[in-house]
Amino acid sequence: MLLAAxxxxxxxxxxxxxxxxxxxxxVKPVIELMEALxxxxxxxxxxxxxxxxLENHLPGIFSLLMLTPIGILLAAWAWSRLPERVRLSVPDxxxxxxxxxxxxxxxWGSIAASGYLENWLFNGDMRHWLSHEMGIPxxxxxxxxxxxxxxxxxxxxxxSIAEDAVxxxxxxxxxxxxxxxxxxxxxLTRVVLLTASPGIxxxxxxxxxxxxxxxxxxxxxxxxxxxxxxxxFEGMRTLAANVAVEMPESEVGSTHYRVLFLAAMVLLMFxxxxxxxxxxxxxxxxxxxASL
Numbered sequence: 613m614l615l616a617a618x619x620x621x622x623x624x625x626x627x628x629x630x631x632x633x634x635x636x637x638x639v640k641p642v643i644e645l646m647e648a649l650x651x652x653x654x655x656x657x658x659x660x661x662x663x664x665x666l667e668n669h670l671p672g673i674f675s676l677l678m679l680t681p682i683g684i685l686l687a688a689w690a691w692s693r694l695p696e697r698v699r700l701s702v703p704d705x706x707x708x709x710x711x712x713x714x715x716x717x718x719x720w721g722s723i724a725a726s727g728y729l730e731n732w733l734f735n736g737d738m739r740h741w742l743s744h745e746m747g748i749p750x751x752x753x754x755x756x757x758x759x760x761x762x763x764x765x766x767x768x769x770x771x772s773i774a775e776d777a778v779x780x781x782x783x784x785x786x787x788x789x790x791x792x793x794x795x796x797x798x799x800l801t802r803v804v805l806l807t808a809s810p811g812i813x814x815x816x817x818x819x820x821x822x823x824x825x826x827x828x829x830x831x832x833x834x835x836x837x838x839x840x841x842x843x844x845f846e847g848m849r850t851l852a853a854n855v856a857v858e859m860p861e862s863e864v865g866s867t868h869y870r871v872l873f874l875a876a877m878v879l880l881m882f883x884x885x886x887x888x889x890x891x892x893x894x895x896x897x898x899x900x901x902a903s904l
Contacts, residue, residue: 613820615763620770620819621812628778629786629800632705640775647768655832658761663753663833666760670738672726676719683718684711742845750845757833759844762823770819777811778804810898817890821883827852851879 623643627636666673691699691710702710734741742748781804789799805812830853837847838854849857855876862869 613763613766613816613823615759616766616770616819616823617816619763620767620815621774623767624771624774624778624812624815625800625804626708628775629804630705630796631708632703635706635709640772643768644772645768646764647772649765651765651826651828652832654761654765655829658757658829658833659753662761663757666757667739667750667752669723669726671729671733672723675725675729676722679718679722680715683714687711687714748843748845751837751847753834753837754846755834755844755848758830758848761829761833762826765826765829766819766823769822770815773815773818774808774812777808777815780811781807810894813890813894813897817887817894821887824850824879824883824886825852826850827856831856851875855879 627639631639687710691707730736730738739750742750785803785807786799789803790796794802827850830848830850834847834849834853836849836853836857838849839846840848855872858868859872862872
């Protein structure tokens with residue numbers, strides 16, 4: 613959720629509020645098409661390709677996560693310093709396309725510099741440095757791999773619902789705010805965000821519900837390790853994956869069998885309580901901002 617929620621919500625705001633309509637008609641179906649990918653394929657990809665790639669390029673991955681926002685901000689600053697005739701040559705709402713080469717360049721540079729960073733900062737082996745110098749165990753299939761794979765699996769769900777909520781805000785509200793002298797950013801944060809907040813909150817809760825109940829990605833990307841610690845470099849086993857793996861092997865009526873049903877009931881109660889609270893908060897937000 614830490615990966616998926618900011619990306620999906622910010623993408624929903626941009627495509628619904630700032631992006632050109634012709635570009636939005638191309639971008640939104642592509643992102644929603646990602647939701648049709650089977651989770652078993654994502655888990656297979658995460659376990660066999662993403663996990664060893666992260667292990668071999670761990671410094672580059674962390675530098676990518678830190679340098680991408682910096683690169684975007686620097687590109688925006690450089691764009692604002694260009695002559696006005698150059699900036700006006702790009703149609704309104706198409707500016708985001710210019711960030712594609714920036715993100716690709718930052719990604720390529722981070723991965724290419726991964727080996728140099730590892731030799732310079734971690735004596736050529738970051739995994740060995742984490743295990744022996746910091747005392748942090750490192751498994752190839754770990755929670756970090758799940759976070760990245762599950763994040764991209766949840767992004768289309770959150771994005772689609774949040775984008776519809778933002779796009780459905782009445783134009784009279786945004787046009788009225790702009791007519792009163794508010795900037796587009798002020799209109800977004802003080803009018804559009806508040807009006808669309810019930811739908812955005814629902815999108816986050818539905819995305820969390822899918823993440824909690826996901827089985828195949830977690831099962832295939834963690835090595836099914838029965839460990840529950842705060843270390844993101846170790847594997848894990850969720851309740852859903854535990855029930856799916858051990859139920860066929862348990863004897864009917866045994867203690868093992870009953871414990872698995874207890875785990876399923878805990879998972880059911882957790883999702884029920886979370887969905888109930890989410891619905892109560894959503895209704896409260898809707899009543900609060902209905903007057904807008």
